[in-house]
Amino acid sequence: MQFSKFHSLSLATSVACSNRVCYLLMPDLERNGLLEYIDKAGKEHDCSMAVVSVSDWNDDLTPWPAPGVFKGARPFQGKAGIFLNEFLECMDFIEESMGLTCPERYLIGVSLSGLFGIWTLSKTDAFSGIGSISGSLWYDGFVEWLGEADVKNPSVKVFMCLGDREHLSRDKRISQVETLTENAADILRSRNIEVTYQLVEGTHFSPVEPRIELALQTLL
Secondary structure (H helix, E strand, C coil): CEEEEECCEEEEEECCCCCEEEEEEECCCCCCCHHHHHHHHHHHHCCEEEEEECCCHHHHCCCCCECCCCCCCCCECCCHHHHHHHHHHHHHHHHHHHCCCCCEEEEEEECHHHHHHHHHCCCCCCCCEEEEECCCCCCCCHHHHHHHCCCCCCCCEEEEEEECCHHHCCCCCHHHHHHHHHHHHHHHHCCCCEEEEEEECCECCECCHHHHHHHHHHHC
16 A cells, blocks of 8 residues: 555555556545455456545535534535536546556545435546545535536446444434435436446445445456
């Protein structure tokens, strides 16, 4: 595992093959056991891996401004459009440093980065597969927007999963996540996108490593 920086982004990369790479957008690189798992998973799935830590999680991964969640939380700023440009540049930097030339790209996100992943479907054809783990598809107006949005890569594969207890949130918006994720999956299927949706045991992205494994098994 190699560590580096690109602007404000912290990176951890592991080279396993030259023709495909999976990006994981995470809030930090310090989660216990995550990098060890990612390094092992890349070798098992024959896919180079890049974990990207997003410093401004609430703002960089949200598509438009919206109220914050829970009492006293500051509003989301909705800077995903700006962040996507930086992320695409970051991917070029990562692939050059890893010695990869025009690999197939996959993106897996968790929570808000899972929302971001589904949002990118209408913004870029850079990815062959998108994994949304406990994606924040409850985000204000998102599923309605998805119903009107175009998908840039019609052959993209999509994996979505939620914990079976996520809908029990006391926050009214978050409690709709299961229904809204199912709606989002149906919208994408109606456009002949290959979608796998699974409800798994647990709460909001916990435990996360088994869910990443499901995404890798489905997408690769």
